[in-house]
Structure formats: structure tokens, C-alpha cells
Amino acid sequence: MNKHLLSINDLSEDEAFEILNTASELAKISDGPMKKLPTLRGRTVVNLFFEDSTRTRISFESAAKRLSADVINFSAKGSSVSKGESLKDTAQTLQAMGADAVVIRHGASGAAQRLADSGWISASVINAGDGTHEHPTQALLDAYTIRSKFPEFSKSFKGLRVAIVGDILHSRVARSNVLLLTKLGATVTLVAPPTLIPVGVVDWNVKVSYDLDSVLKDIDVLMMLRVQSERMANSFFPSEREYSRGYGLDITRLNSLNSNAIVMHPGPMNRGFEISAESADSHKSVVLAQVSNGVLIRMAVLYQLLGGAALTGEVSV
């Protein structure tokens, strides 16, 4: 495996499955009496968050702690970053503190790659969401969640049909998911009004539909994306209600899904906008499983990037 995880493009199909398999191993261990593993004892993981994201940060934090790493949380709010300190200076400060891995969330697309490539630091860099580019661990946890619901796809996603619905243009979750799901063999359909589909989508190896109702019957996984209502101000769509009528998951649409289809959402959800409360809380929804799987996937990624000692045999130590 590579030193960094910046994009799903950093992973081969085998490497991606290896992360999923590692997460499965970790799940078995987590169910046992000893939740905490000594694997990364003495290693330091820094959560460098330039954007607010409590959910992702605590997910990484608990993943690192369950592997016995020391965790430093560095939030831009109230720190020197908000006083104009550059990404470079912040990174070099962390380097001086001896970070082994930096988990970065940043509002600028490519910030994680700059951190990894620029020579500013020598630590492993994990992209926890960069602008509107990628969020690779979210895609991995989504794939893990899908696989746990559809055991028939445990070795390949060939034949799996996924629809991703919402603000594709501004979504790092969508970009990472498209790359990963297609890499694993799934068929992906993007559903959104044309204003929220990137012009370069022709290159993405996906189908595109502007009509949610027409795709519902032919999918196994319905992935709803968060839509920020501020998009409305920029005329990406005329009103929240019109968006909701065309692309929101209401109870009627939920009921037209296949009986074994699942509904996903990366959170946080806008209940009543892109997803109705009944849909979010229905038995088809796997939203909470996504959250708990997030910790396992992030443990697997940290474990693989930082090259911890073998998992088996160490549990009982």
C-alpha cells in the first residue's frame, strides 16, 4: 500500500478489497472482549481539521485510539490558522512535533495532495475531505457497508447497481464513491438536475439521469447526498420545494425501491429536504451502520498506512 491515502485513485481494486477485509477482521476483534489493540502504540496521529466536521474527526479519533495511537486534534477554529498562518507553516509545526500520520480536512480541493507532495512534511497523509474533490475513507466505509448488506458481492461489485442522487458537482463523497464503486465493478447512475452534474462527467464511466423515479426500480443501493440550501441562492435550482419534489427521497419513492434495496446517506442529513424522516429512519436505511463502519474503515486505513504489527496473535497480548 502507498504511504498516503489522498484519492481512491491511489488504490488498486485489490488494495481496496484488502482495506475492506482488514476492516472485517477488525470488526471481529471489536466484538471480542479486547476492543483496544496495541498496534500503533507510540505513534502519533494528528487530526488537522480546517473545516468543522465533528463526525469525521471523532471517527478518526476513535479509530486511532482503538489502535493505541496518540492523537492530537488540531482545529483551525481559534488556532493560529484563523490568524493567517499558512497550511505550510501549520504542517511544519506538526512535523516538528513528530506526527506519523496527518488526517487532513480542508476546504480547498487538493490540499491533502499538496501536503503530501510539497515536501513540507514526511508523515503519511490521509485525506479526510478536501474541498469538492474527494473523501476516500467515506467511499471505503460506504463500500464496506454495501458489502455487509450484500454478501453476494463480497469478492466483486460486478452486477451491483448504485444510484447516487443530489449535488454531484460539489460533492467529494460522490467523486470518491464513483471512483471506488466503478473500480470494484458496480454500475453507477448519477441522478441530479443538470446544473448539479459536472461537465466532465462524460469521462466518469457512469450513467447520468435527470429523473429519479425512472431509476428507482433498477437499483440495489440508493445513495442520497446532502444538498446545501445555499446552492439555491446561486440558481442551481429554483427552490427547496422544487428540488425536493424532483430529487428528494419521500415515502412514495422509498416504497418503489426493490425489497432488498438499501438507502445510504453520508450525513449530516437535511431531513425533509433531500430525504424525508420516514425514509431516513426506515428499515432500508443503513445510515447508522455507515457511522459505525466508519471507525472500522479508518482503523484499517491507519493500520495499513502506518504498517502496524500483524493483527492476529496480538489481540491477546
Next chain:
Amino acid sequence: MEFTIANARLLDGSVVDVAIANGVISEIGNGLNVGKKVDATKNLMIPGLVDLHTHLREPGREDSETVATGSMAAAKGGFTAISAMANTFPVADTAGVVEQVYRLGQEAGFCDVFPIGAVTQGLAGKSLAELGAMANSKARVRIFSDDGKCVSDPLLMRRALEYVKTFNGIIAQHAQEPALTVDSQMNEGIVSSKLGLVGWPAVAEEAIIARDILLAEHVGSRLHICHLTTAGGVDLVRFAKARGINVTAEVTPHHLLLTDDLVSNYDPVFKVNPPLRTEKDVLALRKGLADGTIDIVGTDHAPHPNEDKDCEWQSAAFGMVGLETALSVVVKAMIDTKMMSWADLVDRMSIAPAKIAGYARHGQIIKVGAAANLTIIDTTANWVVDRNRLASKSKNTPFEGMQLPAKILHTFLNGKQVLKDGAIMNGGAIE
């Protein structure tokens, strides 16, 4: 000081000695022996290059470039005349600022520096700057541009085009519809979609070009389109010329060679305004330059200090330095590809720009009596770009490590040698 440049090859293939005295070419022949001898055996002599699009950053951002350091970079790049864009601090929108820049250029003495005046006060796009005062100043400004920003208000653009007719001025437009490029970071297309960077659609450039062409036709004035980057833009200029509209167009060396997939690693050295486009656009630009639809090459030399590039893409400044690589990049893009001859290159990089701007002592055919603004080139040599060896104060070259053809050996400015064997005459020109 007098010189004899011996055994120089001219564009017509003849090999001659060229004697220089009192700032002009005094004699052309064989076996000349006047003054100091400069051996140009096997090398090509052309009129000094002329750039109509240079950012020198003085006054205001002397940390990135001064008139003097930019002039040295120009001489090293074979330029004898450059045109300082108006987006300085303060903006070059008054006679005082343009005269200051002109004077600094004369004092530096490495090339002629002709200031470009702002079209609108403070580049704010609201009201006209004192164009007449700048035209009548010692700097004799003829080119006006808000470059870096577009004169997007159609009425103001119309007025500017009309107003400069009194002194045969020209408006050089930075074609970028602002409403279509809010927060734009790179060319909108396959690569921007993948990278999640806000796109800069070709139509944002082409819509302004189309509008301004029609405005120039309507008021019968001269329009110059800065740094064309799209295939559609080339088509629009071709249409305008066929219709007899008085429009000229420019392309930068980097847009003739580089494409937007270079952005894929988010290295801001490739961040530039207008952005790098696709291969299809590059090929259309080359064709347009070769067939004369695009009149000139302009460097858009845009120096930025390291801290403005050594950061995340979104925070980085737009722009690339280009004076010292311009000729070689054009040779690589146009001559090595057999799309243009050296005579075509000299037209696009010296004769045509001097004519558009009215720089009477530049871009002249090499003949007795012509001003001795000359560049001597080893057309067979190759060199590797090393950012640390640039004369420019800023090092933001996108060509770092690239091997390029054609090496500039000597530059003569008004009869004085300012570049000798590729090195700036730092102790001052040899007179």
C-alpha cells in the same frame, strides 16, 4: 561604442557582418572591421523581440519583480521592448505612474519599457481613467488595458474604444466574463470535474471576444485581444478579420505548449489566468498563430513570490514568468513542429507587435539605418530550464526542468550590448 557582429546569418539565409554605430546599423557587408567584434558565426540575427504583455510589479510589489529585474529577464529572453501592464499598486491610471515606470525602464537600460495605461480608474471597471493624459505624457501611452480584469461593462468598453481614436490608441482586452468565472480555478472540463476545482468555461472568454469584436466594428476602432486560449476564440477572431474588423490577437507561449491536465497534481505553478486549456485548444492556437489569425505572441510574464505559489491551489496567485523562456517555447511549439518558419516567428514576436503598438525603433527589418535593436540566437543549441538561474526576481516558471531549443546569446539595445554570451551585462551595458 561601435560593434561589428561578424558572420551573422539573417533570415534570408545570407551570412554577413553587421556594423553598429550611434545606435543604428551603419553598414552590412563582408569583412567589416568596425569597433568591437562580436563573433556570430553559425548564429541567427533577428530584430529584438517585442512583448506587448509584461507584468513588472513596480510600483507596489517590488518583492516579486522590479522594472530593473524584469528588464534584465527581458534582455536575457532576447526582448528589446516590453510593455508594462497597468495592474501595479498604485494602478498605472495616471500620467504620473506611467511616467515613473517609463523612467525606471530608461534608468535600468536593459530594454525599452513602454507602459500600458489602465482603461478604468483603479481597474475598477466603473469610469474611464485619464487616457488622454497618459497618451500625452512622456511615456506616450498607446495601449490601454485593465489586464487581470476584464472591462466587462459593454458601455464602458464602447466608450473606451471610441475615445482612444483621438490618438490612435488601442484597447487590449482581458476577455473574461466575470459572472461566468466567480471563484474559477482552472479550465472547466474533464480535469476540473475530476479535481473538484471550480471551472472556468471557454464561453466566459469567447462571449467577451464576440461582444468586443462587434463593438469594435460598430465604432470603427482598434481592439486587441490579450492571451487567446480557446479554439472558439480563434474562430471568432478569424471571423472578425474576414469581416474586415480592426482586431488583433495575442497568444502566450505557455498556452501554445501546456494543457490543463498538468493541474492534476494541484501544483500552483500551473495556475494561470486565463487558464491552461485542452489539447484541442492548443492545436487551434498553434494553427491560428501560424496562419496569422493570431497576430502576436505576448508573454503575460507574471512574477509571483514563492509564498504565493508554495501553498494550496485555491490560495495561490494566478500567473507564470515567461520572458526568459518565450522564444524557446515558441520555437518548440511552432518551428520544431514545422508549423512556422523563423521568419514567421520574427513577425509574430517582433515585427507585428512593434507595429501594433507603434514602437518605431523596434521590429525593424535588419538594414542599414535601422535602429540597432538586435538579438542573436544559437538556433541549434538546447538548454534546460533552471528556475534558480532566471534573471527575474520570481521563479514561478512552469517549464522547470524542461529541455528547450534555441539559446539567446546576445542582445543589443539601441546599439549597446545588454546581453553577452547569455549573460546580462550587470556592470551596465557595453556602450
